Amino acid sequence: MDVRLVRPSVVYGEHGATEGFRTSNDTWVRIERRQRWRISSAVWVGLEAAATIRGVKKPEWFQSATWIDPARNVVWRADEVELITAPVVGDLATAATLPDSWWSGLRESLAALGAHPTERVGMSQTHLTKRITEVFGDIETVVDEWATAHTDLHWGNLSTEGHVIDWEDWGVAPRGHDAATLWQSALPDPQMAARVQREFADDLDTRSGRLARLLQCANAIRAAARRGSPTPLSEPARAAAETLLAELGNA
Template sequence: MRLDRASVVYGEHGATEGFRTSDGTWVRVERRQRWRINSAVWIGLEAAATIRGVKKPEWFQSATWSDTTRDVVWRVDEVELITSPVVGDLATAATLPDSWWTGLHESLAALGTHPTERVGMSQAHLTKRITEVFEGVDTIVDEWATAHTDLHWGNLSTEGHIIDWEDWGAAPRGHDAATLWQSALPDRRMASRVQHEFSADLETRSGKLAQLLQCANAIRAAARRGAPTPLSEPARAAADVLLAELRRA
């Protein structure tokens, strides 16, 4: 097949590119140093092909090859071309119909019950990130489910597709809803909408810990920057409520 070079979309960290193809599909190209190809992320798209009941691009095939000149390994995945735009921002999110939310509910419910040995968010990592910011919190998760783990407006299409499946795996129940909630924090109404839509997960102990993790991440990012961010201030306010609720439980 041929790649449409004019259609290129670059990944955030400069190690991936995506292209439309002459076969009417989408190709994602990635390069990694040799020692990093043992990561589960390396085969995330291919492994996600086993998931049923989730609206996402279909995976077709992949190829890998070693590049001794650059001392990297390349991987290319061919997937279904999704022509609907990503939601992208909170203004667009506010216009999504109820049917979109219903579809997302159905996708996340199906994903949550999918059996997997992959780890999307470990207990150790969650504990480390929360306790770096908040002291004296019992961080033991009592419910786990399979999650996408990077569910934000840029990874959701306006037709309800969930894209970018590199990091999926087991995570605390409510992790995906909490991640989406964090990306909605700058808009109080949208944050409330996410909490309302996914209250069954977010009101559980694991769901509250998942939200507290997102608050800690937002606060840590602001600390590294040395200034507040659109996420950090609402995250601090939300964290106060979550901490009180977790300590009363």
């Protein structure tokens, strides 16, 4: 790839399988490894495939390289992308300081993304139905509107300048899925959750948007059940779910 990694700049991924480095070319290289039998073809090329999307503020993709490591039975992938120097939003305190222009920019990015045609699947009807019914029982979950989504839109994947990062899992999902994911991450702060709902009301107040939010509530409640105790997300998710179920006619 003809770049030199600036080793002290390393940032490790949450699960220890990725590293990111600033380079001698003032770009960013993300290195990932996976066991050979755990490679999902869609996820593996997600960042590269996202280079076809227009109208979304995101790091530009330049090149990639992949290779097999037989000794450890893993496959490596390195992607060189545009270096984004703006920090990620990261938390609700920082989110509360974002200007109106940041929100309007994100709406424009998600609208452009939603209109982008793709055969990639970000969230299937089967998965949504399974997760919702596990928590809320046998209710009607058929989604009537679909759009292309990032599928992992939380404060750690948004920069303070409005860049959307981490494009491994993007694909078609229920309309409002991205806004619902951001809304779920804002639930510990009622004012911020209300802000997200207000900014993306056009999507979140549709049937598909309500189902997308109900899915996020189910995910938060399931996570607390596995943990064996409430989380900052689970209790507000329970309250929000009651309202959503009523709005969907399942009270």
